[in-house]
Amino acid sequence: MGIFNQAVSGLYLEKLKNIALFEAIKDNEVAMKRVIEVSSLRKFHKGDYIIKEGEMGDELFILLEGSVDILKKTMAGDDYVVTSLKAEYNIFIGELALIDDDKRSASVVAKENSETLVIGKENFLSLGDSDPHIGLSVTRVISKILAGRLRKTNEDMMTLFDALVTEVQD
């Protein structure tokens, strides 16, 4: 069970059922336990960096307890807070790392003492190889997130492009 004993596993099972990544397998207790088996628990103190912008990452974090700030750097190199997120929102962070090499696009800092469940890329791929229905259900969710983000980024780029053309023409 990784670093989990049965009691801890039971505690987190209910929490994980609310995480969108596991929507298709949340009622399959065997599958959910397999996910917990390949996960590990990691605690952060207030102010700790969970993810650093610009670094390569190969881990997904599910926020079990606490809250985090999402920070991005300005062109001058200063951090600014994009948004703050709480464990109650059932959030996960860094899912791209389970698909491909991920150069982190933002920093994530613990806003208070926080607990996360960590899934590493290698463990996730092995889980998919041994239990493809689990791997597929989670990979489908991540793909949809990537597709949505790509659509949004393309729209933003068109807006930016139009703004640039307008500026150049002025």
Next chain:
Amino acid sequence: MGIFNQAVSGLYLEKLKNIALFEAIKDNEVAMKRVIEVSSLRKFHKGDYIIKEGEMGDELFILLEGSVDILKKTMAGDDYVVTSLKAEYNIFIGELALIDDDKRSASVVAKENSETLVIGKENFLSLGDSDPHIGLSVTRVISKILAGRLRKTNEDMMTLFDALVTEVQD
């Protein structure tokens, strides 16, 4: 076997082994035949639109024979050729449609009489439900493509943003 008979299936099996989508299952003949079963053959005449920019799509196309132009519209609404692709390049087009609703980001026009193998989203999802190792292996490839495209688009956006800031400051 869908619209295929055994002989046709055998002909395309060799071609499909070279398509990157099937890299992880290309030596698994049972899996490859399952893919062919859920596919259909579609022929296009020179000048036909295979995909139209701006329309919603739920099909992936694998180019079996022939060649295509990839077209995008300028802001004035004129089509320009982004690139031309040949069947020999072992290409597939519109893979985002297997993941999510896809508003086509470019048009694809047959440059000569061409043959495609078409996989629809519903068929692809059903195949994944019944044979998750097939669904997972293909979804992993598509996810990596989306991740790479997202990274590229983000970089392009930073470049465009810098250009805009420079223009505004001038």
